[in-house]
Amino acid sequence: METLLFVLGIPLFGSLVLAFTGQRDIAREINVAFSLATFIATCVLTGEVISGGPIFAWHREFFIDPLNVFLVTLTAFVGLTTAIFSRPYMRIERDHGKMTPTRLRLYHSMYQLFSCTMLVALTTNNLGILWVAMEAATLTTVLLVSVYRTPASLEAAWKYFILCGVGIAQALFGTVLLYMAAEKVVGVDGGALLWTNLAAVKGRLDPGIITLAFAFLFIGYGTKVGLVPMHNWLPDAHAEGPTPVSAVLSGLLLNVAVYALLRCKVLTDGALESNLAGQLMMGFGLLSVVIAAFFLSRQKDVKRMFAYSSIEHMGLITFAFGMGGPIATYAGLLHMTVHSLIKSAIFFAVGHATQKAGTQIMSDIRGLIKVSPTVGWGMMLGSLAILGMPPFGVFASEFLILTTAMREQPWATPFLLLALGVAFAAVFSRVQPMVFGETTVKPLAHPPALLPVFIHLGLGLMLGLYIPPYLDAWYRQAARLMMGA
Amino acid sequence: MSPLVGQTINLLAAILLMLSFAMISQRRILSLIHLFTAQGVTLVAATLLVGYATHQPHLYISAGITLALKVILIPLLLHRVIARLDVRWDVETLINIPTTMIIGIALVIFAFNLALPISKLSVSIARGTLGIALACVLLSFMMMITRSKAVPQVIGFLSMENGLFFAATSATYGMPMVVELGIALDVLVGILIFGVFMFHIREQFDSLDIRHLEKLKDD
Helix, strand or coil, X not given: CHHHHHHHHHHHHHHHHHHHHCCCCCHHHHHHHHHHHHHHHHHHHHHHHHHHCCEEECCCCEEECHHHHHHHHHHHHHHHHHHHHHHHHHHHHHHCCCCCHHHHHHHHHHHHHHHHHHHHHHHECEHHHHHHHHHHHHHHHHHHHHXXXXXXXXXXXXXXXXXXXXXXXXXXXXXXXXXXXXXXXXXXXXXXXXXXXXXXXXXHCCHHHHHHHHHHHHHHHHHHHCCCCCCCHHHHHHHHCCHHHHHHHHHHHHHHHHHHHHHHHXXXXXXXXXXXXXXXXXXHHHHHHHHHHHHHCCCCEHHHHHHHHHHHHHHHHHHHHHHCCHHHHHHHHHHHHHHHHHHHHHHHHHHHHHHHHCCCEHHHCCCHHHHCHHHHHHHHHHHHHHCCCCCCHHHHHHHHHHHXXXXXXXXXXXXXXXXXXXXXXXXXXXXXXXXXXXXXXXXXXXXXXCHHHHHHHHHHHHHHHCCCXXXXXXXXXXXXXXXXX | CCHHXXXXXXXXXXXXXXXXXXXXXXXXXXXXXXXXXHHHHHHHHHHHHHHXXXXXXXXXXXXXXXXXXXHHHHHHHHHHHHHHHCCCCCCCECCCHHHHHHHHHHHHHHHHHHHHHHHHHCCCCCHHHHHHHHHHHHHHHHHHHHECEHHHHHHHHHHHHHHHHHHHHHHCCCCCHHHHHHHHHHHHHHHHHHHHHHHHHHXXXXXXXXXXXXXXXXX
């Protein structure tokens, strides 16, 4: 319980400290220090959960169970590596004149607050607080996306604000309906919004209300996941914000939104006879995979391209969870982990590549490998990993998803294979000339931070070859939890 | 509980819906803000009444928050923003107003049909009003779509939040206090960010017309 206080308190305190000191040179190190402290706290928390089982805290308003514990650790870990990456990145941006002291202060403070909101969303047991934290995460990232104050970044932030604001308002209506259904079963004072209470009585919730509630929750949190056709905000927000923000948006925030959707799905599955939630998720997931794959091939901006790749992977994850069953759910969780690691690694490499080239347009970035082999290789290996080349972890999870789809939903397999093929051709043909060939890029003034890139790729590689037993046990437990056991 | 209280809540719900329609048909930004304030007052009255009729003291607190936030603070902020930006006479909609009204009526019928089976199941005194709350949400949604200027879009967003809040009070007896406080905080921070954004947009584009914000496209 005290550990959880540290996990949530450290980033909150960090955002306060950085709100006053964020413009100084040392702020980049303070940012890393707070992220490191948060990560250590989550590691201790994880240790406690491994040894002592699920934890409840503060009148059961917060809890840690097998489904959220690994996401909490992953969030803190990627938060830390992104902070490390952002150190030289922001220094270079400041030297280029893109970041003024005021903007740096806003950036650092909001970075920590954003980590805090995501951790609250992941650890809360109360579906109302989950909504509040998701909305708060939207607000902090709106400020982060608009931090350059260019017309393009303002446009992206405005779109993001309006679309996600409206989308997530639908989720609030869904939450109200869920509360209404639960109140009749557990009473007004029974903690009718606590997920554990709802999960205990889910068989007795009224199917009519739950159907409508899930429809609204699905639209709401689905907007945040970036499912087609509610995905319009995602490429803009990724392309126009600073690259560390793109990395945490893709690597973490989308995961948190999927997590919210999963919590709602478990309740819906318990209350309904039909597989409504699963069918909706499969349908929209598949649509996202296919549409995003075709949009991938039309992009000129490198960050937009990888943003569409995120939509594709989120679609794949949603599809996997929609299929349900132990293997597909396991694969979905694994895919969430490896996508988060590898996509953020790609954004780190892309961030330095665009700084070197001075542009995000892919046809103007050439021959990275000649000037800095590490950035070039980071991008190449990252792209191969995200495209599902063995032996990286994405291959393992995509293989599991595809084989399960062939057995259980054979109609979807051709679409999935087609989309993955199109995505492969599109991304590989763009990345290859960016990495190899004659060069146009200039060396950077400060050494880039490439340690995070290779740590992430290394972990992604490891998960493709060997999954540690405790991680395996978590995935299995989480999958069981999601199937209502 | 007397039938009078139930009838009064229904009356307030009807006023809320009427105000939503008035907002759709209103071209002037200043009048939009007045309508939004009136919506806030109606919401406060409805919350107080439900709280009184059902003996839920926490609804008084939530009525207090609504009063402070939606009747006083946010209208004040909006007035200051439009005064500083000098956009009081803004007169544009993307679809003409009679057409929007007809679409609005269709939306209300849709919302009522959607909410009908659920309203029957509610134990709350104000159960008939869930359809109205949903209709208000959809009407505000449409208002956001049909307006091309930043300020009316924001007012549409806030009015949608009013509809959601009304749904929470009428379908249940209000959300738990901690959640309501969180939502209020989010709304407050959101409106502050909106305010700051409007100045930045104005600075960058020399106008608050959202149609300038259509450069980012996939070609």
